[in-house]
Amino acid sequence: MTLQTTSHTFLGMPPFPEAARAALANTQQRRNLAHATATIRGKRALVVGEVERWEELRVAGADAKDEALHHLPHYLEQLEENLTARGATVHWARDAEEANRIVVDLVRATGSDEVVKVKSMATQEIELNEALEAAGISAWETDLAELIVQLGHDRPSHILVPAIHRNRAEIREIFLREMGTVGRAAPEDLTSEPARLAEAARLHLREKFLRARVAVSGANFAIADTGTLVVVESEGNGRMCLTLPQTLISVVGVEKVLPTFADLGTMMQLLPRSSTGERMNPYTSMWTGVHEGDGPQDVHVVLLDNGRSAVLEDELGRQALRCIRCSACLNVCPVYERTGGHAYGSVYPGPIGAVLNPQLRGTSSPIDKSLPYASSLCGACFEACPVRIDIPALLVDLRTKVVDEASGRSPEAASMRATAWMFGDHRRLEAAQRASTLAGRLLGGRSLRSIPGLGAWTQARDVPNPPRETFRQWWARTHGDDEEAGS
């Protein structure tokens, strides 16, 4: 089993409760988040309510992804064959380092020292921008929110709207301060009006689009039976990147495969309504290898494992790979709404992040050990998930793994072991009960306030006093003669 290596950015992240405490103290962020998640929840509910056969669509979406995941080698080979037949070059990357090396080499071969980028979770996961920078190649994020994050030297906090933690006044300041350092400066009279901020981004990025020779993208779907890649977006920055440059490099997680083009009939209904709460997102681009005389003529696809094969091994856990990164689970999560995305210590925040991160990276670090507990198990995420990922069940399963791995070391594990030994023989149980009734008699009317080793638990709870006589003792006293026959 080959897991993902935790990147330097998130190495040494404190466990979730600690990171969350800091996030909760940021009232500005909490206000921004509460407003944003409530707005998007309302929009989603409205457009999902319009679709009578929504539950059937969810089942079909889950089935399509399961079909692909259960036969992933088959569909990947088919995808590769179709892409190659249509003029694209397919590369395979075992991990982040290999994927970054492939992309850096491809960009270098073009002679360009910059790339324009479409928002992509996969390239964030492998920290491609950092790798390109180290190789002397500038990577320009072109999604408005990603631009805000990049110019603010910040990290994304939401899958769909990564700058959700910033308000308009902060964005204006970032634009005024930073745009001029990397290209066309923001106009001096810039206000915090969203339309004016978007206009500033349009002008700043347009010069980059027009001169770009290389683009890097991800893909929302990769269709095995045709070799078609699909990018779903809103602003048109995706179309710019996918159309204008000569070279296009797409980094695609192996789990993005869909068996057939017809599956888009399901997915293109599920994704936009779940994600932005629209009937359809403004722009979707589909391309199949190289289109002669139209768009990039040098087309590359990097198929990325980076821990996904390890997730696929787990019979229950593999359903997390159905995720189409819509972020509906974030918006309905009471924990995410209060803590925001940064506390999750990964590019995948919220309920799906609490599952995916420990699956992809293992449960050895403090943050990954704590993530399965970053939930009240209320189940809202499962209800909202368009591909029916049973996130609460996966969280419980991961909690079991975290506890198992800690076996023998935690007070909980030690006491469970002692309990098992005690219950294993009725003589031991009787001896223990005699000891506890003795304690009960000694305590008299006083209550038990704390137990060594369980300090945190007993801080807010009193332990019930042991009885002066147990049921077994009472039975032996009043039905003494039957005891031997009963045992």
Add this chain to the structure above:
Amino acid sequence: MSAREEILSRLRTATADIITQPGARGEVPVIGVASPGPEQTLELFAENVADYRASVTRCRPDEVGQAVAAALVRARAHVLLVPDGVDATWVEPLRDSGIRVVRDEGLTADQLDGIDAVVTASRVGIATTGTIVLDHADDQGRRALTLVPDQHVCVIRADQVVHDVPDAVAMLDPVRALTWISGPSATSDIELDRVEGVHGPRTLDVVIVS
């Protein structure tokens, strides 16, 4: 072992417990709403396109030229790009309007940036979502033409409008480049406030011909 071989072998090991064959789920289910009738489908389409703040005009085949000209005047366009396959009658009324018509003679991105508007046909329209799909045939031109100019006037015939998403997917040829357009470009990245018009055409005019 090559990365390809190693990944495929990892994935084979990971799915060793699966006993079904690929394709065992059967035909892809078609889940959508059936059209209640051609006129209702068309009305829903017009309503949903307009809901995205695109402007919608309905006209007869011999009125397309006037509708296109009116849209260009509204947006104060001076230079119009016309892909080669576009019906000549659609731009006929522009001859003495002062609006300059240009053809795509391998225009660069910079040249396209100097053009105000583009007029195209389309492949299919989807009523339930208010979506127009381009497949970039000759009457729509290569992808950059409908992307860089700031106004897109898109003409669609009534018989090209289907009711729901699966109907459209069934009609499309995946070998072609496809662009699905639902309203003008938009962003909600700043405090979830919707702003129309970021990078794509900020003005979308849809002319429905029946």
